[in-house]
Amino acid sequence: MNAAERFNLVREVQLAGSCSHPIRLSGEMVNIATGEVGISSLRIACKDRRHVICxxxxxxxxxxxxxxxxxxxxxxxxxxxxxxxxxxxxxxxxxxxxGPVHTIRSAGGCVTFQSQQLDDRFSGVLCAHGRALACPSFHRKGDARLGHPLCFECFAYxxxxxxxxxxxxxxxxxxxxxxxxxxxxxxxxxxxxxxxxxxxxxxxxxxxxxxxxxxxxxxxxxxxxxxxxxxxxxxxxxxxxxxxxxxxxxxxxxxxxxxxxxxxxxxxxxxxxxxxxxxxxxxxxxxxxxxxxxxxxxxxxxxFHSRRQIVALVDDPHARTLALTSWDLEQRAALEHLHLRNHAHNFGFTGQLITxxxxxxxTFGVLRKARAEYMSVRNEGDPVEGTFRYEGRGYDDPRGTDLAEVFFTMKRELREESAEARRSGSLQELEASS
Ligand SMILES: [Zn+2]
Ligand SMILES: [Zn+2]
Ligand SMILES: [Zn+2]
Incomplete structure (x- = not known):
């Protein structure tokens, strides 16, 4: 990669707001000031809310x-x-x-006999599948068992x-x-x-x-x-x-x-x-x-696009069973209206995340518009107008994604540092004036 190519990639990532997987658009653009027509392609931020995606x-x-x-x-x-x-x-x-799942109670323990209401299905200390109905562990935060049923067969998926x-x-x-x-x-x-x-x-x-x-x-x-x-x-x-x-x-x-x-x-x-x-x-x-x-x-x-994809992608057995159950339930005529295959990745939850x-x-819309207006004031150059069509996702050079993450991390650190400096600055002012 020569210096010019490197410079272009940096510029591209900056223009996309350090987005990891920007949307690629292309179209004919008219420079309103000069009337000049040009073919442009640009990348805009994906606006995905999920941290693992962007x-x-x-x-x-x-x-x-x-x-x-x-x-x-x-x-x-x-x-x-x-x-x-x-x-x-x-x-x-x-x-x-x-069904009882491994957990951390306020006292630190997991599932006890007292903590679950045992019904007629359970006659003793074991369930019908021969598994213990209580757990003596004190789970730590990252324990993979947390949230998993004590018995996968008893859990009403x-x-x-x-x-x-x-x-x-x-x-x-x-x-x-x-x-x-x-x-x-x-x-x-x-x-x-x-x-x-x-x-x-x-x-x-x-x-x-x-x-x-x-x-x-x-x-x-x-x-x-x-x-x-x-x-x-x-x-x-x-x-x-x-x-x-x-x-x-x-x-x-x-x-x-x-x-x-x-x-x-x-x-x-x-x-x-x-x-x-x-x-x-x-x-x-x-x-x-x-x-x-x-x-x-x-x-x-x-x-998910197929049942096979769920099996291949989801390693956690509890999450996999929840997703597969959701996928399979769509076959039942009375449940078709729920479109459970489309919501298998949310274990059947069909609602919006924030309402x-x-x-x-x-609204989110008003906040985004205000930000876009603020950014357009800061971007120099002649105003342009045109129509764009969707071309795909990401950067041509796959290193763009890594670069975006580096830029983003730097920006965040700088923002946090200056916020910290402001905080301690106003504290000093307060101390000086008292
Ligand atoms: Zn993004
Ligand atoms: Zn447990
Ligand atoms: Zn069981």
Whole structure:
């Protein structure tokens, strides 16, 4: 590679924003100032949210997710800071158990006889397949057994995948129930509730190690019409918390084969109160989940095209069985509408990773547009116009991907260093002035 080629590759990677797998476009471009027509090809960032696919785009996505969550909690990006005084809760909803799995309990141990409710299927210390129904280990964080069933044959794979597939429906039913319950508490109909308050949320789905979806949800109640308005005093965070707890216990979703899907019994409700402190960790928490794949690897980052591909790609036996179960369930006529083959890499979960009610805060679209406008102001040269067509992915020179990662890492380190310098600088100023 000569110096000019090397220079071109560096330039290409920079223009694509250090994206690892940029989208290649080509087309005819007109320079608006000179009228000159030229054939151009360019690479634009892939905008993939997953860290294992593209560290650079995922970093941007994570930052946007942080802003999205944070502005809804404490104001900013068009949201007034007065939302801090509105009822705000951070709630974690879980799936029920489909069989005991290796875990780390708060006391450090794994599955004990006391910790699981044994039913008639189990007569003693062993399951019907001769496997132990308790685990004496104290697992460490990276232990490969974590999330794996104590007995693969006892674990209800079909029920687990179908639960994931109905989680979004269950969520919608729960949300309706919460609104109805609040309306009842205020002595009014659900339609009239809108005239005094609005219930907003942002939720992020997290895939647990056992292969079941967990939902982390931020709830906020505002007054009617505008976010600026306060909700009525009777609609307190305590009442909201009660309505949520009660709705989660009662809500259900019906499957086309007659099954009923419900939430698990583990539920966490955190009142974020009227202070900034308690809401500080929530945006980072949500942003972290937003850039993960199903199991944190590349294998489950994209849709599968065949059953054989699942067998070949997924090494983990639990993850493989979940993906295969999802793939095979599509054959059942009553389940066709769930398109479970398309969601096998998500173990049947059909929903979006991050969803929110419209007025919770700003959108990813608005944040991306603002960034694009900021970048276009910084890019010198004559304005050009034209149409592009999709040409493929990646760099012509495969070293572009490695270079992108090096650039991205450097940029991130520099950004973190200057943030650190700013922090210690303002600390010194504070000390000097006191
Ligand atoms: Zn990218
Ligand atoms: Zn264990
Ligand atoms: Zn068993």
């Amino acid at each position: 560290p650079s785009c995922s970093y941007t996505y994570k930052a946007d997710a942080w802003i999205l969550v944070s502005s809804g909690l404490v104001g900013g990006k068009g949201i007034p800071t007065s939302v801090i005084n509105h009822p705000r809760l951070f709630v974690t909803l879980t799936a029920p158990s489909f 079909e029920d687990a995948v179908l639960w994931n597939a109905h989680a979004s429906l269950l969520w919608n039913n729960t949300m309706q129930m919460i609104r109805r319950s609040l309306a009842e508490a205020g002595g009014m109909t659900k339609d009239n509730l809108k005239k005094v308050a609005q219930v907003h949320y942002l939720k992020v789905a997290e895939m647990q190690r056992r292969g079941l979806v967990h939902l982390h949800v931020i709830f906020r109640v505002d007054g009617p019409d505008s976010i600026e308005n306060d909700p009525p005093p009777w609609l307190s965070s305590k009442l909201l918390s009660m309505a949520i707890r009660d709705s989660i216990a009662r809500a259900s979703a019906l499957g086309k084969e007659g099954q009923t899907f419900r939430w698990g019994t583990v539920l966490d409700i955190q009142d974020l109160g009227g202070t900034l402190d308690d809401s500080g960790k929530v945006p980072s928490y949500v942003a972290k989940y937003a850039t993960k794949t199903t199991d944190g690897t590349r294998d489950l980052a994209r849709r 929110k009610s419209r007025s919770y805060s700003t």
